[in-house]
Amino acid sequence: MLGANMKILIGAATLVAATTMLLGLSAPVLASGDDDNGDRREIGDYEFSSGSPDFVHGVPINPEEAWTLAVGGRIYDNWWNALDVAEPRGTHPAYPEIGQKSGEQTWRCKSCHGWDFLGKDGIYAEGSSNYTGIGGITGAIGRPVEQIAALLRDENHLYTTDMINDEQMGWVAAFVSRGQIDVAKYIDLTTRTMIPGAGDISRGRGIFQTVCAACHGFDGRLLDWGDGDSSNFVGTEASELPDEVLHKVLSSHPGAAMVNLRAFPVQFSVDVVAYAATLPVD
Ligand code: HEC
Ligand code: HEC
Known part of the structure; x- marks a missing residue:
């Protein structure tokens, strides 16, 4: 019994809190009729009516x-x-x-x-x-x-x-x-290859299969930026130019609608490049 009462009480308290929050947050907007006041973090970065800046060349309202x-x-x-x-x-x-x-x-x-x-x-x-x-x-x-x-x-x-x-x-x-980043920690600068063990291939495979594959395909061969005679896939570039691929995974390819992993620990990007270097090169 006590348990049920407590639940109701907590439920009511939550409802009151939620209502107060709603009123508290919407009041300034209603009062001023201006959606540009105050800390945007409190009310969210975007008003429902505004359009979304383009991902490739646009700038977010509240850049992190x-x-x-x-x-x-x-x-x-x-x-x-x-x-x-x-x-x-x-x-x-x-x-x-x-x-x-x-x-x-x-x-x-x-x-x-x-x-x-x-x-x-x-x-x-x-x-x-x-x-x-x-x-x-x-x-x-x-x-x-x-x-x-x-x-x-x-x-x-x-x-x-x-x-x-x-x-x-x-x-x-x-x-x-x-x-x-300290590239020499992950890539042998003389041989231009990933240092064995620098990246966790299994975790890299997991990231590749769930993120990169959406555009590049599971084997990395869906997008080809080669010149016609020879193919250039993620696998090709990761095995020949891992330093360049690491940079692009952390920042994405300029002008392309490509995601990047900058918001995550650098190690995740290293892992995905280590895995990508095992993918088909032609
Ligand atoms: C939303 C789609 C998308 C996702 C997801 C994506 N990419 Fe890309 N990527 C692209 C496009 C588009 C290009 C440009 C291809 C071109 O130039 O023809 C590209 C280019 C690249 C290039 C080559 C750039 C060059 O030197 O020309 C590499 C390497 C690459 N991606 C790696 C990755 C990796 C690794 C991941 C996962 C972390 C990833 N991409 C996720 C869309 C994507
Ligand atoms: C055509 C060649 C060239 C290009 C392209 C270039 N730089 Fe430089 N940069 C130099 C030279 C030369 C110096 C002088 C010092 C030296 O020889 O290392 C320098 C110095 C620097 C330094 C100072 C390094 C230090 O330790 O004091 C930074 C930072 C830098 N560049 C950043 C950039 C960035 C960012 C870009 C692109 C927006 C860029 N550079 C493009 C030639 C270039």
């Missing part, structure tokens, strides 16, 4: 750290596809003679500093077709975002506000300051 670091990582990868702006013309003036690349590719951060953020001291060392002699950016980890953003408009970088505006520069600077 994970979103900011992921978009920053996409700008680092390829800023014009990430930001949907005109691609740059010609070779970057600071791209050295010794480098083997030319044209728009030389404007990508990764072309000078690498997917491992180590520049000439990492995978893009002397002997690599991506060698430039330029150093890495790990020294900028933890540096103030404004300082990094200012540096990206200097004579080494020459990024104008038409290319990357100030808000967007804040995102890539945040990525440089707080989003870099």
Whole structure:
């Protein structure tokens, strides 16, 4: 009996609390007739009537750290596809003679500093077709975002506000300051392969089967970005360029409607790349 009474009491208390909450939350909106007041976290990020910003190039109302670091990582990868702006013309003036690349590719951060953020001291060392002699950016980890953003408009970088505006520069600077990972912990920089045991293949398989397979297929062969003669699947790229795939899993592919795992522990991304490297390559 006592048990039943308690339940009713608790039920009534919950109802009162819920009603109070409803009234409390809706009252300011009703009173002001303005949906833009107050802390959005309390009433939710979006009003029911507003449209949804596009996932690929849009900006959420209330960006969390994970979103900011992921978009920053996409700008680092390829800023014009990430930001949907005109691609740059010609070779970057600071791209050295010794480098083997030319044209728009030389404007990508990764072309000078690498997917491992180590520049000439990492995978893009002397002997690599991506060698430039330029150093890495790990020294900028933890540096103030404004300082990094200012540096990206200097004579080494020459990024104008038409290319990357100030808000967007804040995102890539945040990525440089707080989003870099220690790639050498997971990938052998000399052989450019996953370090055996660095990733948990079973957990990676689980993530792949439930997340990546939705678009890439269980065997990773549903999407092919090869050039016609040769295929390029997730499996191909993960076994040849695991550092690049790790970056894309953490930030997603610029301009593509692809998810990313930035909101989860880095280890999950490492696991999925380790598994992807076991998938068919052609
Ligand atoms: C054409 C080559 C090139 C491109 C592209 C490039 N950088 Fe640099 N970056 C340099 C050079 C040269 C330096 C000077 C220091 C050096 O040689 O390492 C530098 C230095 C830096 C530093 C300072 C490193 C430190 O420890 O002080 C950061 C941070 C940086 N770049 C970030 C970026 C980001 C982010 C992008 C893309 C938005 C980018 N860079 C694109 C050439 C490039
Ligand atoms: C919602 C769909 C979707 C999901 C889920 C998805 N991807 Fe993708 N992914 C894409 C699309 C679209 C592309 C662009 C393909 C192209 O360029 O032809 C892409 C591209 C890639 C690329 C290649 C980028 C390049 O270098 O050209 C890799 C690697 C990749 N995805 C890995 C993954 C992994 C690993 C997962 C799971 C963590 C995943 N993707 C989940 C849609 C998705």
